[in-house]
Amino acid sequence: MSDESVYQQIILDHYKHPQHRGLPEDFDAQVHHVNPTCGDEVTLRLRLNGDTVADLGWEGEGCSISQASTSVMSDLVVGKSIDDALALQAKFLDLMQSQGHAALSEHDEDELEDAVAFEGVSKYPARVKCALLGWMAMKSAVAEARLLTEGNSS
Amino acid sequence: MGLDVELIRKDFPILSREVHGVPLVYLDSANSAQKPQVVIDSEADLYANHYANVARAVHTLGSEVTHAYEGARDKVAAFLNAPRREEVIFTRNITEALNLLAYSLSNATTFPGADKFRLGPGDEIVVTEMEHHSNIVPWQQLAQRTGATFRWIPLTDDGRLVEEAIDEVINERTKVVSFVYQSNALGTINPVKRIIARAKAVGAVSIVDAAQAAPHIPLEVQDLGADFVAFTGHKLYGPSGVGVLWGRYDLLAELPPFLGGGEMIETVDMTRSTFAAPPHRFEAGTPMIAQAVALGTAVDYVTGLGIENIRDHEHEITGYALQALQTVPDLRIIGPVENVDRGATIAFALKGVHPHDVAQLLDENGIAVRAGHHCARPVCVRYGIPATTRASFGVYTTTDEIDALMRGVERVQKMFG
Numbered sequence: 001m002s003d004e005s006v007y008q009q010i011i012l013d014h015y016k017h018p019q020h021r022g023l024p025e026d027f028d029a030q031v032h033h034v035n036p037t038c039g040d041e042v043t044l045r046l047r048l049n050g051d052t053v054a055d056l057g058w059e060g061e062g063c064s065i066s067q068a069s070t071s072v073m074s075d076l077v078v079g080k081s082i083d084d085a086l087a088l089q090a091k092f093l094d095l096m097q098s099q100g101h102a103a104l105s106e107h108d109e110d111e112l113e114d115a116v117a118f119e120g121v122s123k124y125p126a127r128v129k130c131a132l133l134g135w136m137a138m139k140s141a142v143a144e145a146r147l148l149t150e151g152n153s154s
Numbered sequence: 155m156g157l158d159v160e161l162i163r164k165d166f167p168i169l170s171r172e173v174h175g176v177p178l179v180y181l182d183s184a185n186s187a188q189k190p191q192v193v194i195d196s197e198a199d200l201y202a203n204h205y206a207n208v209a210r211a212v213h214t215l216g217s218e219v220t221h222a223y224e225g226a227r228d229k230v231a232a233f234l235n236a237p238r239r240e241e242v243i244f245t246r247n248i249t250e251a252l253n254l255l256a257y258s259l260s261n262a263t264t265f266p267g268a269d270k271f272r273l274g275p276g277d278e279i280v281v282t283e284m285e286h287h288s289n290i291v292p293w294q295q296l297a298q299r300t301g302a303t304f305r306w307i308p309l310t311d312d313g314r315l316v317e318e319a320i321d322e323v324i325n326e327r328t329k330v331v332s333f334v335y336q337s338n339a340l341g342t343i344n345p346v347k348r349i350i351a352r353a354k355a356v357g358a359v360s361i362v363d364a365a366q367a368a369p370h371i372p373l374e375v376q377d378l379g380a381d382f383v384a385f386t387g388h389k390l391y392g393p394s395g396v397g398v399l400w401g402r403y404d405l406l407a408e409l410p411p412f413l414g415g416g417e418m419i420e421t422v423d424m425t426r427s428t429f430a431a432p433p434h435r436f437e438a439g440t441p442m443i444a445q446a447v448a449l450g451t452a453v454d455y456v457t458g459l460g461i462e463n464i465r466d467h468e469h470e471i472t473g474y475a476l477q478a479l480q481t482v483p484d485l486r487i488i489g490p491v492e493n494v495d496r497g498a499t500i501a502f503a504l505k506g507v508h509p510h511d512v513a514q515l516l517d518e519n520g521i522a523v524r525a526g527h528h529c530a531r532p533v534c535v536r537y538g539i540p541a542t543t544r545a546s547f548g549v550y551t552t553t554d555e556i557d558a559l560m561r562g563v564e565r566v567q568k569m570f571g
Contacts, residue, residue: 004174004518005515005518006514006515006518007511007514007515007569012569012570015570037510037526038508038510038540038541039527039540039541062508062540063508063509063510063511064507064508064570065510065511124514126510127510127514130510
């Protein structure tokens with residue numbers, strides 16, 4: 001039973017020891033996303049440096065899936081190029097929409113790293129939004145930050 | 155007289171299934187109750203052997219199905235000890251029953267001869283802070299449409315109505331008092347007669363939301379003295395898709411209709427229509443025929459077991475669960491902790507663990523509970539929590555299942571500890 005538990009150790013570890021938690025002073029965009037089903041909330045700040053996600057930090061409250069997933073996302077995305085970060089977001093979205101039937105290649109697993117632990121969540125439609133919360137917030141923040149930085153450069 | 159719960163469980167086919175490889179422990183009956191085989195058979199039998207539309211066909215099937223549908227109305231009327239069968243209106247669920255009332259009252263603004271139901275600025279509509287959304291939103295909307303003021307009776311820290319506020323909030327300006335008999339979020343059983351008496355004293359229409367009460371407490375409308383009582387079938391071991399609004403005949407006869415259409419009319423001209431007498435006045439269009447008939451069967455089933463026996467069994471289970479849950483460290487019961495004037499629904503919060511995580515982990519052990527704000531968000535706001543985990547019991551719930559819940563909670567705490 002524990003093998004198929006949604007609550008993989010990685011998820012519990014990130015929940016108990018969240019990464020990149022805290023809101024940095026220096027940021028290009030701040031977004032606030034909520035998931036009305038669980039009442040999960042995340043506030044996320046992000047700073048770009050050229051085409052790279054230079055820094056990201058967040059505060060949030062809610063279920064372990066939402067908080068752990070935001071933590072995992074932060075670890076993965078900081079330091080990556082915008083394109084890679086958004087590609088990873090798309091890959092994670094696919095995984096979450098797989099309804100438990102994802103056929104991840106070794107390459108996918110390597111790229112998703114700890115985010116692979118959320119595969120089991122995809123079987124529970126009610127919880128998919130929890131896992132996606134931080135990732136969606138990151139995507140919005142990137143879009144907002146881009147608008148701002150592009151606006152400044154033109 | 156105790157019920158033979160092991161025997162009763164055999165009536166419910168779903169209770170013998172497994173979830174994640176372990177026997178199902180269904181502790182979500184306040185959300186929706188499971189169905190005994192007789193109810194399932196009743197719906198199937200109607201479709202297999204008697205089905206046609208009601209009230210309009212001359213043929214044999216039409217007459218059989220009308221007999222069955224109206225027979226269900228008789229059963230519900232008897233279950234409620236209603237003075238007249240015409241006082242029983244079938245609705246889709248309790249939400250529709252309450253909306254029917256809110257919109258009918260709203261229609262009184264322009265309906266000829268409905269002056270006594272009219273609301274406007276200066277009038278007040280009263281609910282309680284423990285209502286589920288179905289008994290909040292329709293009244294907020296009615297207040298908005300009519301300019302009336304929406305008010306509520308507040309809650310104490312231990313999940314009961316503030317007794318002293320009842321006479322203050324319900325006053326001479328009050329036109330409608332709509333409140334819950336037993337709270338779905340807290341388990342609290344309210345002083346129904348006390349509130350109805352106050353509503354009567356100030357000349358307000360009284361409406362009792364008995365969605366949670368109907369499966370657990372004898373519901374005698376004449377004894378209660380309310381103007382309207384509503385409940386839903388699926389919580390009473392009946393099918394989904396059918397609910398009941400009971401109302402005093404003299405009020406129903408004058409209340410403007412809600413939905414217009416077939417069967418609710420007396421005569422239709424291209425320039426105007428006149429309306430049928432209750433209950434058909436409020437049953438526009440083809441109703442939920444098979445579901446109403448199966449609800450009649452559910453009523454028979456419950457009556458056969460004896461609603462008092464069901465209440466006693468659930469009271470015992472609730473006491474057992476309250477006692478067990480209170481021994482768990484970092485567990486807070488949201489609602490009355492004493493097994494007095496409370497029903498078979500217990501909401502709780504576990505420190506440091508979100509209710510959705512609790513529910514998901516319990517599900518991995520085959521235990522079905524509800525997590526969330528239970529469509530009663532203001533209750534959660536009142537107690538400063540985003541959501542709760544809720545275990546609720548029915549006629550088939552055993553102490554073994556409560557023990558399973560306790561083991562499940564222990565596992566949750568271990569994982570998140």
